Amino acid sequence: MSRRGLLFILSGPSGVGKGTVRKALFEKEGNELKYSVSMTTRNMRDGEVDGVDYFFRSREEFERLIEEGKMLEHAEYVGNYYGTPLDYVNQTLDQGYDVFLEIEVQGAMKVKEKVPNGIFIFLTPPDLGELKARIIGRGTDEMSVIEERMEVAKQEIEMMSHYDYAVVNDKIELAVERIEHIIESEHLKVSNVLAHYKEMMKEW
Amino acid sequence: MSRRGLLFILSGPSGVGKGTVRKALFEKEGNELKYSVSMTTRNMRDGEVDGVDYFFRSREEFERLIEEGKMLEHAEYVGNYYGTPLDYVNQTLDQGYDVFLEIEVQGAMKVKEKVPNGIFIFLTPPDLGELKARIIGRGTDEMSVIEERMEVAKQEIEMMSHYDYAVVNDKIELAVERIEHIIESEHLKVSNVLAHYKEMMKEW
CATH class of the missing domain: 3.40.50.300 (P-loop containing nucleotide triphosphate hydrolases)
Known part of the structure; x- marks a missing residue:
């Protein structure tokens, strides 16, 4: 199943x-x-891992994803974007989780x-x-x-x-x-x- | 509440x-x-209590309730009617059960x-x-x-x-x-x- x-x-x-x-x-x-990993444009801090703590992406890429409707939701906080990437959520759901x-x-x-x-x-x-x-x-x-x-x-x-x-x-x-x-x-x-x-x- | x-x-x-x-x-x-008490036209047996085991009613009354749309569902089995009286269900729901x-x-x-x-x-x-x-x-x-x-x-x-x-x-x-x-x-x-x-x- x-x-x-x-x-x-x-x-x-x-x-x-x-x-x-x-x-x-x-x-x-x-x-x-599965907890959805968020995406952010802020800098990675010591000990953080891309794809675990956050998906760390450039401002340009984040804005492109917003325009393409590929962010489930997002917000700007202290000059950085934070949001939930649609593709990651869909892939995880497709895997049955x-x-x-x-x-x-x-x-x-x-x-x-x-x-x-x-x-x-x-x-x-x-x-x-x-x-x-x-x-x-x-x-x-x-x-x-x-x-x-x-x-x-x-x-x-x-x-x-x-x-x-x-x-x-x-x-x-x-x-x-x-x-x-x-x-x-x-x-x-x-x-x-x-x-x-x-x-x-x-x-x- | x-x-x-x-x-x-x-x-x-x-x-x-x-x-x-x-x-x-x-x-x-x-x-x-609350378990819904059924209604029947069959005779009451020894030890059975009206309103507990069944609501025991005459064939005439049962058929009147069917006509009035007051049976949630009913069936005939070995010459007797069995069914769920709507009023009883509604009263129990109204009491919050x-x-x-x-x-x-x-x-x-x-x-x-x-x-x-x-x-x-x-x-x-x-x-x-x-x-x-x-x-x-x-x-x-x-x-x-x-x-x-x-x-x-x-x-x-x-x-x-x-x-x-x-x-x-x-x-x-x-x-x-x-x-x-x-x-x-x-x-x-x-x-x-x-x-x-x-x-x-x-x-x-």
Whole structure:
């Protein structure tokens, strides 16, 4: 059975703990998900490996890939591009692996335009009061900065309606389990196994 | 949170082990699914309780419910009607419970007509050779009877395309776990939690 892998996208509001949950998911025994390697135009640092930490590319090449529609999503940060190369994702899916992206809400919506059959998981705080506390608790920021972050978080939560699943991040282990069960269930969808059964029927 | 429950329908070809899997699922600790009580026109037997084992009703009332479209599905067997009453299912869902039906493929397709947003799970044999063995192994039936059953099983497997999920019944415990994970994932669907989050947003 060489079925194509599935593309999972984990996203959610800033400060909800996406990175921590993704890390815990990948560290679990038996994890077979492939984390998508990002592409960047920034310089390679000591110890970094091209194709492992990032795909390191020139600004010209990165811009060419954007123009050709070969970046699933991208953003510019401190003068450098960062993004998810479409070809790498497709090759990994073709090899039968599930690919897992952990990205910001804005990026996730761009991915949805290009891969509508991706499975979009929205990580949410246990309650919005909790998220508020996390935003305020980050440091000694001015009230206007906090309010701006609150407004951004509110807008991000409203993006939930574009996602397939909402996973509450009340406890990391529980959030990870929920995501694992979503991944399992998606593989049990008839749309993903029908071709295989039709093949078996021929032999009957 | 008084959310409406979800309707799950477990079905699959004859002899695949639907009843055994359903029983094991319901016997698991923490099970909160409600099994739909069927309605019948046959006489109540000693020890049976109306509304527990079956809803015992007259032929006239059963036929009236069919005419009024108030049976989710029904069949006649040895001169008696058997079926799933729609009102009972709806009331249980309204109370916030998930309802679980375990029925034949023909009945499941009738349920789909009336409740398209039900979650349809197709239980499949590990491989079709295994199903063949189970059909043949049932007793000392004539070859023509076996061939007829094989043809029926083949047609039933082709019905899989109308379902949402396909669960392999390789081991009962594994099949039960897969169904539990499907149930959990369905509850995590954004379509099922969005109203709740919109309510929380108001308080922000």
